[in-house]
Amino acid sequence: MSGEGTGYDAAGIEVLEGREAVRKRPGMWVGSTGERGLHQMVFEVVGQAVNQVLAGGSGSVDVTLTPDGGVRVVDDGPGGPFQAAGDTGGLDLEALLTSFHAGPELSGRHITDVGQFRAGLFVVNALSSRLTAEVQCDEVRRVHEYARGVEVAPPAAVGPATGTGTTITFWPDSEIFETTLCSFAVLAERFRQVAFLNRGLGISLTDERPAGGARAVSFRFPEGVRDFVAALDAETGSGVQPDVIGFEREDPRMAGTMEVALLWTGSRQERIVGFANSRASREGGAHVDGFRDGVAAAVVAYARERGLPTADLDPHDDRICRSLTAVVSVKLDHPEFLGATRGLLGNSEVRDCVGEAVREHLGNWFEEEPERAAGFVGRIVRCIHQD
Template sequence: MAAKKTAKEEYNADSLSVLEGLDAVRKRPGMYIGTTDSQGLMHCLWEIIDNSVDEALAGACTEITVTLHTDGSITVEDNGRGIPIDKESKTGLSGVEVVLTKLHAGAKFGNSSYNAVGGLHGVGSSVVNALSERLDVEVDRDGNTYRMEFHQGHPGIYTDADPSAPSPQSPFKATAKRKATELRIVGKYADKHTGTRIRYWLDHEIFNSTAKFDYQQLVDRVRQTSFLVPGLKISVIDEAVPDSDGERSIVVEEDSITSDTDTLAVNIADSEASDTAEDSAYADDGEKSTAVHDESELEEIEIDEAEDTEADEDFDIESSAAQEAARETALRQAKKNIHPRVQVFHHEGGIVDYVDFLSRGEDISDIWHITGQDTYEEETQVVGANGDLHAQMIERTCDVDIALRWVNDYETIVRSFVNVVETPGGGMHVDGFLNSITKQVRKNVEANARKLKISAKDSNTKVERDDVMSGLVAVVTVRIAEPQFQGQTKDVLGTAPVKPIVTKMSDQQFGEMISGSKRGFKEQSMRVLEKIVGEMHARIQARKTKEVTRRKNALESASMPAKLSDCQPGNDDIAELFIVEGDSALGTAKAARNSMFQALLPIRGKILNVQKASTAQILANKECSSIIQVVGAGSGSTFDVKQSRYNKVVMMTDADVDGAHIRTLLLTLFYRYMRPLITEGHVYAAVPPLHRIALAGKHKGEYIYTYSEEELGIRLAKLREQGIAYNEDIQRYKGLGEMDADQLADTTMDPRTRMLRRIRLEDAAQASEIFSLLMGDEVPPRKQFIIENADDFDRTKIDA
């Protein structure tokens, strides 16, 4: 007789669980929003906003308002047609309840109400409802305002003690399952007014503790949408910001790009002229620190503090005064950095203006525009008269809108969209575009080989896609009905017929532009081809550099610049390259350095301003090419930081205005062509002292170095207070060459006693804007920046 099965071993129909309605969403939220961290939290907001944007794409909405409430809830309001309020025949539920409680329900599966839209899976609003602790919806239609409320996706009624301050903690009475919830009329409106308001509180039972709302991400997305839907006005209101800040309470970005330079607080004097009060204050970790700021904390410069200096014990006196000054600076900065209460975005220029907004650096070409419309056939499931699905071939329309330009940079910025939904992973539309422009560029490079000074027969001089994309700024958009995406998060467009349509249009229109056959494009096209060929040469040269041994032995040292005083091989993990200003400083530095791991490369004065130069000019420039060659890791898009011959690259210039200018030029070179050196923390600025105090009496033979006029005053005051005698003839250094080898080693080169500023980059896009502003060809914006920030500059820090 068989043994009786235990309950654990039994498996039958009763073991199956059936999750109804939105319970499946709460059980497996990742299937619908990707993650339950910050990314998923923001994705929920995009779903609600995209529904309002779809109304704008349908021509029924002109304004959207996103309000961030102080309790963490968010309201999205539009003046579209309003969610239908009548009964849906099959379910007997109102249109509002169907949209917010039924997955795959909506008006976007046919072609009657919507054509090219972003929210196409029909799960957006209902998923957000399921993942919200509370969701309130109000619809303005037929002269009335209709309202319905939900708790974790279930309809019902909240009883708020104060209707003006609704809360998820208020008492909630759920509607019985399988019964319709009546829409309540809570107000009156003019008959012609329509719209929808959705306010929701995300459920902390679903989202993890690391999920955080990103205001800047919201603003970027809203701005992006205002470009993609010309004429649509989108407002962002943050109720957490007091409405009492004068002109900073509202910022309007309309018709033209506003850079908000009044909110930038870039203390460029720190990297150009002298040290700020922060330079003399210790951080908690024992390092000195100072910063070049903007709204996103662009760069932070850390200073490796000397470990064993005789004067370390005296730093406490300066800290209090310097920290107080730094605190006041931080308060001023915080006031500037706070975002406005209301930001309004309204652009009429479309993606042409968007490319202009995204562009950084000097323009190589104007913005080129590719537009057109074509059709394709696609088999899809359609709903028949009896409600059944069946396959049918239908004709689709594909609208293509592409804007592009090249700038004097190696960074590539390509943004792609389908019906205003961004596709970060690209897809068929991007593949078609890039394939086309690469093919057309190769064709025209071969046709202009003589002008471009290359051999068309040399197989090694073939343009690759990376060469074409270097410095390319493009926005690629298509509008199609029912696009096929890879996954609910819509990262990649998978509708195959789109690719040949985009390729065909790009071949024809871009081909005319790059060949110069289209009127007004001849000069621009040649500049673009020269830039691309320059990138090709840089890539080929970088490959050749990688093929040789990174460290040169004595027999091979001739391949390095003759003026390089290299260090001994075998110390790659600690090797340091000092870029030294002037021959006089070089002589002293040779005697001061530790040749085991410290190399010296002198430069003559101010190097080429690479912000204004072409790739060919940079490679032809002796100083720039020497720096690139000595670092040994290539340049531009081919730069490989792992191939760098040195762990630290130190800019050692005089502590005056000219030295600061040289540092800025060097930083521009590193930022534009060797950016990973900065992003991974390998670029430093030496901090030579400005003064040397010679002590007297029993301390004779001892010296104290100071790095600013403020620090000098504090030091002298402390010496007088302690009764320590010193020589009144205080030495003021005008340049590195004035120091002897011991002084230079102690103050600037010896790791045990020196100070270095480490350059770090946090926000490449904003940093690019600042470099373009300060070092580019456009003089009026730079002049305006100086005027607007003149009050923040400390004139006492300018060398006499």
């Protein structure tokens, strides 16, 4: 088909760059111009704050929904200059806010993905009617202001600083988004997950919008995914203190770490959730498959060693994991996600590594807790035999 026949030629191509490209096609960068895209904006800024805090060792991130429709994100990380001098490896906040390519950044297992994807602070700045960035470092507090991604004035020192950290306050642009009202419940649930998956990290969310007064939640979980599994079990209303089995391990074969926790419940329902670099893998993948492999191998080996009837006990039988509540979290240098939604982890080596670790740890637990092991495995064998 020729350009002459369609009336389409090179003159009809519109080339957009930088902030113009972002504002022209916002859905390409944050997913939508509805509530989902609005939340992605928040997750982008919170993700930057979380990674700064984690890079510094530990700390907290405080998020506030302000009465005038703004979102304020404060962290107590190391902070950094607006313009990093030379090759310092420090945070160049001005570059992050004004350019897609702001130089080297944290990657792999050291990155916590709070949102569905990583668009960056530049996208948030371009899609905000206003944005103010404040940095405290070197005992000085500096502020930089933008309007729809354009600098209002150069960074300015506004007073002394008593600590370190970064504050970013932004107002999503009502000319771009169908709504600028964030859901407290949606944000709180995601922040809770992130806190579970990053042991010791503190995250708080305060909503100053309600006329009847502010509401707030805060999360910090010293036991990480063990606390996550206990919380999932509490949602069933069993009222029983759970006996959570958990471990963590680094494995160079998969270039990453794993943190696993599990609990046998009295129900016949399975609840196994997986995360890769703190992102939910809703379709499962190699880490979840490896977990199932490891549990099945440990259960079958124990049953055979104890002389339990194993004729119906197939290591590939999904019923072995029935009544399990578990969280499988891996953090990888090179995660490989499959599918358009990136909800399926594809790293084949992860399956073998997680499976081996689960089989070994659960097998050791069976040896250390013979009475409870006999109860768990015996119930699994009976249930499969009765089906």
